[in-house]
Amino acid sequence: MSDIFANKIGTVAAARNDAPVEGSQSLRYSPAEIEPRWQALWDADPSLYASEGHDSGKPKYYCLEMLPYPSGALHMGHVRNYAIGDALARYMWMRGHNVLHPMGWDAFGLPAENAALKNNTPPREWTLTNITAMRKQMKRLGLSYDWSIEVTTCLPDYYRWTQWIFLKMYDAGLAYRKKSKLNWCSLCQTVLANEQVVNGCCWRHEDHPVEQRDLTQWFLQITKYADELLDGLDKLDGWPEKVRTMQRNWIGRSEGTLISFAVKDSPEKVSVFTTRVDTIFGATSVQLAPEHVMTKAFAAEDPTLAAQVEEMIAQQKAAREAGDLGAIEKHGVSTGRFAVNPFNGELVPIWVANYILADYGTGAIMSVPAHDERDFEFAQKYGLTIKRVVGPNVDTDDLALPYTVEDEAVLIDSGEWTGESSLEAQGKMATFAKANGFGTPTVTYRLKDWGVSRQRYWGTPIPMVYCERGHAGVEPGGVVPLPESALPVLLPEKVEITQQGGSPLGRVPEFVNTTCPVCGGPAQRETDTRDTFVDSSWYFYRYADAKNTTAPFASEKANYWFPIDQYIGGVEHAILHLIYSRFWTKVMHDLGLVADDEPAKRLFTQGMVVKDGAKMSKSKGNVVSPDLMIERYGADATRMYALFAVPPDRDLEWQEDGLGGISRFLNRVYRLTLKYKDAHRSTNTLAGQSVAGQQLLRKLHQTLEKITRDFSGRWHFNTSISAIMELVNEVQAAEPAMDSEEIPVATVAEVFRTLVLMLAPFAPFFAAELWSEIGGKGVVFRTPWPQADAELAQDDEMQVPVQINGKLVTVVSIAAGSEDAAVKAAAMTDAKVVARLEGKVVVKIIMVPGRLVNVVVK
C-alpha cells in the first residue's frame, strides 16, 4: 500500500500550483488548500484505514468511539470525542498495532419521525441524508475510520440480526410479554424504559413528566443478570469509578428477609421486605403502599379509607408532575386493621402510607420507628409507639433516636435474641423465620426488567406474530415467534406518521395482516417497534464482521477483536447504553456467540464542551459550528485545540481566541519545516556534534519521552501539545545556529522528521503535508513511532533549588549525577546562601538527591 501511496503523493505535489516561497517570514500554510487535497487522496484508498488480518503478527487494538445519532450535523462534543479517539487510533497504528477503528450510525429513533411530520420527508430519507452529511463532516475532520465496515442500525442488513438475537432471547426465556405499569411520555407518544426517565421526566423532554400507564409490552429479563452485572463491575478497573458507582446504585442490590405477618380476623397474610430483621421486636406498625393489593381490599370495604387512599395517589401524581417527589410530606392513614408480629405475637396496626413504594420489595414494610429515619418521622407525626430494641450495648438508657447503627450494635428487649450483635442476629433470625415458615432470606434489586416495546414507527420491527385462531400449544391471539427464515421483518416504507396515539404500524394493513408460520392461519404482526437502545447494544460486534449475511458476526472474528481495548464517549450513557450493552454481551456470551462476558476493557468518558459556562444548545444560542471553525482555522487546528485547551476528562470552555493560537503555532511549524527541508536531502552526515546541537536533540528526546508517556498513561494531551510547543520554541530560538550549520544538518533533519511524526496523531493533514515536503517515505501515520533515546534526553547539568527553612533562596547549577556532598558544598558556598546564613545556626541540612537542598537554621 505504501508504494502506491508514495506515488500518489508525488502526483499531487507536482500538480500543486501555489508552491510557497521558501524562507519567507510571511509564509502561511493554507488548511483550505491542504486538507481537501489530502482528504481526496485518503478517500480514494479504502485500504488506508482498514485493519489487517488476524494473522498480521501485530497485537490487535480495538479503539471505539460511541456512534452518533444522525441528527444532521456534528456538534463540538462529537468533534472532541472523535479527536481523542483518532489521536489514539493513529498513535496505536504508529506503535505497530493492528487497529480496528470503525464508525456507524444509531439511526433509528424519534427525531426522524418528528422531522417527517415537520418537513413531510420520510424518516428513512431524512436519516440517510443526514448520515451522508455527517460522514462528509467526519472525513473533512480527517478521522481515520474504516468506512468499509460502517454500520447503520436502520438498514435491514443490520436490524435483521437485531431481530435474530431477539428470537434467540425469546427461546432462552429472556424476552417475554407482560402487562405492567409503564412510563409513558405523551410528547413521544410511547412508553419509556426506567433508565429513560430522569427526575420523573422523559430523557428527551427534560421538563415533561412521564405518566404511568398499564400496558402489555415486551420485556428483556435484565434482572436475571443483575448479580453478574454487579459483580462484573469489580473487574472493570479500566472504567471510571464514577460510572461503576452509578451502575451499582442503579442495580441497587439489597439483601434482606421477607417476613409474613398474619392479619387479624382474616385468612390473609401480608409480606414485608426488611434488611433489618434484627429490629423486628421494635416493629410497631405495618405500612402498605397506597397501590398495594391489600390496601385495595381494605378500601373496598371502607369508603372513607378508599377516599383517603384515592387522595394520596392523586397527590403523589401531582407531585410527580411538578417534578418534586422528594419534597412531598409523609402522611398516612390507619386502616383500623391489625397484623401479628410472628416473632412475639404482638398486634400492630396496619396503615397505608404515601412513602411506601409499590414497586420495590413487596410494597409493604414493617415500621420500626426507633431504628429507621423515615419510620421515626412518620411515627412522631402520628404518635405511633416508638420502641427501642437496638443500642450500643444492652444497658444504654439515653440514646438519640432514631438509632440506625448496625455494626457494633446489640439487641435489647428482643426475647431470646437480646444481647446478640445486630449483624449476627440478622442471620439467626432469618434462619429462625424460615424454619418456622414465616420468612425467607431474599435479595431485592432496584433494577427492573427492560421494557423494549415502543409505540413508534421508526424502529426495529419485533419479529413476532399473534395467531388469530390459535393452534396446538398456542391459544387464540397467542404469541408465535417467526422462524429465522422469515427475517428480516422489513419495516414498511409507506407509513403515515401522525401525532395520535397507537403504533403507526398498526395502521398499515399490509404489514399487520399475515399468516401464522406454524398453522398457516390468519395472524397479526406485532406493531410496536423496539427501543433504539436495543440497536446500539451490540453494534460494536457487527464491526468485527460487518458484511456477514449468514450470521450477526462470526464468533471467531468477534473473539479476535474483543474486548474493546478503549471505548470513548460521554458520561450521559453511564446507565443507559453502557448497562444495556453489558447485559447484551452477557446474553451473547451465554448463547455461545462470544467468548468474553464484558464488551470493553477500558472506558473513557470525556467532558462536555461548554460555552459561556453552559452546555452548547440551540435553545441557549451558544452553539459553535465545527464547519465554521474548520473554515476559519482548518480541521487540524480545530481538533488540536479541542485536545490542547484542557485535559480530555474535564469540561472544555470553548474560546475561539485559543484556536487562533493553535493556528499560529501550526504556521510556525510549517514555516520552519519548509525552511529547513533541504536538510533531509543533505549527504553531509559526517559533521561532529556541537553543544547547541546536543541541546536541541536533548529537548527533542525529552519531548518524545513525555508524549509517549502521556499516551500510555494519563492522556493529558493538553500537556503533550504544550511540550511540542516548547520544543518548537527552542527550534525557533536555534534558527541562527541551524543557519550557520553550527547545528549539524543531520541533527536538523532528525529534529524535523521527529517533530512531524509527533504531530501526526493530532494534526493528520498537516503532518501528511509536511511529511511529503521533507521527502518522508510512505504514509506518515503508518510510520513507526520514533523511539526516545534516554541517553540523549539526559540533562548534563541539573538545577538544584536551595531553600533556607523551606523558602527558596537560590538555584545552583551542577553537573548531573553529582554526589550529595558536592551538591551540598555547592549550595553552602553559594554567595546568596552564605549571606543569608550569617549569624544563624545551621540545625541540619535536608538533601533530596537530584531535587533540592533545604538548610534548616535557628
Next chain:
RNA sequence: GCGAAAGUGGCGAAAUUGGCAGACGCACCAGACUUAGGAUCUGGCGGAGCAAUCCAUGGGGGUUCAAGUCCCCCCUUUCGCACCA
C-alpha cells in the same frame, strides 16, 4: 438530605512520588520591521515594593525541614442519587 469530583493569575490551564507555584497558550503592554496586517519577530506580564524582600493555590486550623499536593472543620460550584425499607 446522601455520595462523588472540583475550586490555582484578567482567561484556559501546568506542577508524574510532599520538594523551584503559574510550564504552554490566550488576552494585554512595550518595542522592531513595515507598500498597515486579524501578519511576523523581540521583550514584559500573580500582587505589593525603587529595591532587598514580603505576600499569594476558596476560608480556617493541623502534620512536616518542606503542603496546591497529606489530615480535620467550613464555604462555593458541578455532577449523580434522592423516601429503595
